[in-house]
Amino acid sequence: MTKGRVLHVLKYYRPNFTGEGVFLERSSAVMQELAPGVEHDLLVTHTTRPAEPAAACTTLRRVIYLSAQRSSETRRQMALVWWFLRNLHRYDTVHYRTHADWYFLTCLLAAVTRRRLVLSATLDDSVPVLVSHYRPELRGLAKRGFRLFDAFVxxxxxxxxxxxxxGIGADRCHLVSCGITLPAGEPGGREALRSSLGIAPEDPVLLFVGGLCERKDPRFLIDALPGILARHPRTKLILVGPPLEADYVRGMEQAVATARLGHAVIFAGERMDPHPWFEAADILVFASRLEGFGTVVPEAMAHGLPVVVRHLPGVNDDxxxxGETGYLFNDxxxxLSAVCDLAGDPDLRKRIGTAGRALATARxxxxxxxxxxxxxxxxxxxPTAVEDAExxxxxxxxxxxxxxxxxTRPAAGPTPLLLTTVDAEEAFDWSGSFSRNACDVSSMKSQHLAHRVFERHGVMPLYMADYPVATQDAGRAPLLELLQGRLCEVxxxxxxxxxxxxxxxxxxxxxxxxxLPVSLELAKARxxxxxxxxxxxxxxxxxxxGRYGVxxxxxxxxxxxxxxxxxxxxxxWPPPGRRNAPSAWASSPTPYWTDRDKTLMEIPVSAALVGRLHRQGEALAPMVFHKWPRQVPVAGAMSRLGLLERIRLTPEGMTIPEAKRLVRHMLAEGHRVFALTYHSPSLEPGNTPYVRNLAQRDRFLDWLDEFYTFFREEIGGRNGSWRDVRFGNAQGGAV
Incomplete structure (x- = not known):
């Protein structure tokens, strides 16, 4: 697997809006799929560090803001050089996505240390244009500075x-258009969004996507709208994008008020995901006067929208x-003619949109x-592991x-909640190698033994079923019977x-x-x-x-x-690749949202570091729980001394006293949601290291019985469902 680390350098990034920043986020995601071993970091030179971290893209490993406050150009340059001196050794390639170092000092450092240097031109910043910004007496030096770069995009x-x-040689000069990637559309998304805006199915919808500023010229669209309404009075214009220039936006709003267009113009603001708006529209209209590429145009084309855009020679006319994949205008x-023709002719919109989609997706x-x-x-x-599709x-x-x-929101009440999850899976040799032929799910017939305990304590377990269980009658039938009796969830x-x-x-x-490669992980999960x-x-x-291998x-x-x-x-219990990282031991058993949109909740298995040194556990754990030789029982000694032990809430390998210590520790730390787990093959002796014979199975079931009694009678807790946590039915988290 190819490994490496790329440093991307941008002047402006979130919360400041830049098209190049958005493109970096999208492209790094796909680069990560194609080369999982290549890591991407971003250094932001001009945008000051926000109070909240920029959590916009998981495939940018780190986003580093050079400064926490505004500073002079000289101080910024000094900070940039100092940062490079301390961190350049971490990277193999430095990609300046904007010309952020006008003195070439960091470029020289990168060149001297044999880092690959890449410079992008994205707007009006080709090398000759950049050179022209220097004083005449410095232009010769600037030209020599640009010779430090290995590649120009x-x-x-x-x-x-x-x-x-x-004069840049063909081997160093690369034409790489901005790529587009489209998420899968939500069924019924177009109708739902239009309905929420009061737009009827037959109303023609014009869409603009981009920053609201003079360069993008969305005011042109507002000024042209009365002429369109004269022929198509139900037309709506939606403007999606952040207000980049306050005075310009106020002028737009005044123009809407003066022309009494409030019923026809919608200011939608900045949207992290503009794709639903493409789905809801009928025509993209784009009047920008200066673009390096104008990514929203081919994005709209890929959505099947006909486009009407200002002609920018050498930028969008290829x-x-x-008249074939869209329309260009200069006045x-x-x-007005192009928009009105499209607004009144659905067949023309379909023909132009279809041709545009074919071109955009191919190129x-x-x-x-x-x-x-x-x-x-x-x-x-x-090489791609799955079909070569996005x-x-x-x-x-x-x-x-x-x-x-x-x-998540704090729990609605003080009552602790217990979830019981069972890994419903095939039996396999836990000490041997993995095999695709190990698919025996006959242990599913023994799950009724645990249900005798569950019934006594009002437990509805959640069976986490895997593929062999779902696709074989020996696994599927017992679980289906329990499900139909409303005795479990799946x-x-x-x-x-x-x-x-x-x-x-x-x-x-x-x-x-x-x-696994992301495309293969997705294919298997689907x-x-x-x-x-x-x-x-x-x-x-x-x-x-499985194996907690996220x-x-x-x-x-x-x-x-x-x-x-x-x-x-x-x-x-971090996977092998992260066991030596202190941060891997810092995760909390408290449920949390995995995204800022609060759509996917993580409900961890209950586990924690317990003991008098648990506050220092994050630093100590990688050493204490290292795989020491048997002659060096570090973890056992720390546990016996009551200093530090790690406990998971499971009858597999954990004693009842350990489980009780864990629960009391978590309660003292403020946790109110507990998740117990075990493996279904443990109910058939000989399948797992925890149950080798009938006597051990009896002790296993007794463990469950005793723990549920303890949780109810001593802790004052109750049993519940993961849905109680996710949707806020008493122990919450739902938005």
Whole structure:
């Protein structure tokens, strides 16, 4: 697997809106799919550090703001050089997405240390234009400074030609248009959004997407609207984008008021995801006077929208083919004619939109653009594991990255809530290697033994069923009987080695679904979800990654498949690749939202570091729970001394006194939601290390009985469902 680290440098980033920043977020997501070993960091030089971290993209490993407050150009330059001196050794490639170092000092440092240097031209910043901004006596030095770069990326033919005319060799000059990636549309999304805005199905909707500023010229669209309304009086104009220039926006609002267009103009504001607005529209109208590329135009085309855009020679006229894939205009009459023709002719809209979609998807797919960037960085993309199609995944949620987390609401009352989850799975040799042939699910017939205990204590367990259970009658039938009797709930559990498609090598690393290529993780999760829906008549809404092997995009996968909750996190039990990182031991067993939109909730398995040194546990745990030789029982000694132990709420390998210590510790720390878990094969002796014979199975069931009694009678808790946590029915979290 190709490994490396790329530093992207931008002047402005969130909360400041920039098209290049948005493109970086989208392209880094696809680059991560093509080359999982390549990490991407972003250094922001001009936007000051916000109070809240910029949690917009999970595939940007770090977003570093150079300064916490505004500073002079000289001080900013000094800070930039100092940062490079301390951190440049971490990176293989530095990509200046804007010319952020006018003195070339950091460029020189990168060149001297043999880092690959890339410079993008995205608006009016080709090399000859940049050189012209220097004083005449310095232009010779500036030209020599630009020779430090190994590659120049131009996003439009105009910028590419300008760079070539500046004498940049063909081997260093690259034309790479901005790529587009479209999420899967929500069924009925168009109708729902239009209805929420009071727009009838037959009303023609014009859409503008972009920053509200003079350069983009959305005021032109408002001024032209009366002429359109004269012929099509039900037309609506929607303006989606942030107000970048306050005075300009006030002028737009005044123009709307003066012309009495309030009924026809909708200011929708900035939208993190503009795609639903494309789906709701009929025509994209774009009057920008200066663009490096204008990504919203091919995005709209990919959505099947006809486009009417201002002609920018060398920028948009090689893909907006007038009268074929859209319309170009240079003046108001031509704009008015094109929009009115489209507004009144649905068949024309369909013909132009279909041709535009074919061109945009063929030329500007993000997958091919991301592969080009990786090639420019000198980092090869891996061969694709699944069909060469876009995953359409977002990159806005994470199970393990706290930048993206949002707290749930405090519990509605003091009553502790206990969830019981069972990993319903095949039996396999826990001490041997993984095998696709190990699919015995006969232990599912023994689950009724635990239900005798559940019935006494009012427990409705959640069975996290995997693919072999869902697709074999021996696994499916007992669970279906319990489900029909309303004695359980069913969720999904991923064991990748027994879940198709089978495209990966079967080994220890690939037994963790999060280690798989994202496209393959998505394909397997989709297959599992569909198998469970077929088996049990309803689509599962809660998920668990087997072996607690979450990956950087697992939350994005689950959101794409419509899951509402996940239980893949086992605090204090990090997977092998993260065991030595202190941050991996810092996760909390309290439920939390994995995204700022609060659509996917994480409900961790209950586990914690307990003991007199638990406050220092984050730092001590990697050493204490290291895989020491048997002759060095560090963890055992720390536990016996009452200093530090890690306990998980399970009858597998944990004693009742340990479980009680864990619950009391968590209560003292303010936790009110508890999740107990075990594996279904443990109810059939010989399947797991925890139950080797009938006597051990009896003790296993007694453990459950004693724990439920303790939780109810000593703790004053109650049993409940994951839905109580997710939707706020007494122990909450729902928005």
């Amino acid at each position: 131009s996003i439009s033919p105009k910028l590419f030609q300008q760079n070539r005319e500046a 893909f907006v083919l007038d 108001a009459p031509r704009f 500007f797919g993000m997958r091919q653009v991301a592969a080009r960037y990786l090639s420019i960085y000198g980092m090869a993309a891996r 995953t359409r995944l977002g990159c806005t949620a994470s199970i393990t990255d706290p930048r993206f987390h949002a707290a 969720g999904a559990q991923m064991h990748p080695w027994v879940t198709p498609p089978f495209l990966e090598r079967v080994d220890e690393s690939n037994s963790y679904a999060g280690n 297959c599992l979800t569909e198998a469970l829906a077929d088996a049990f008549g309803e689509t599962p809404k809660i998920y668990r990654t 990956g950087p995009r697992t939350a994005d996968v689950l959101k794409a498949l419509g899951y509402e909750a996940d239980s893949s996190l086992a605090p204090c």
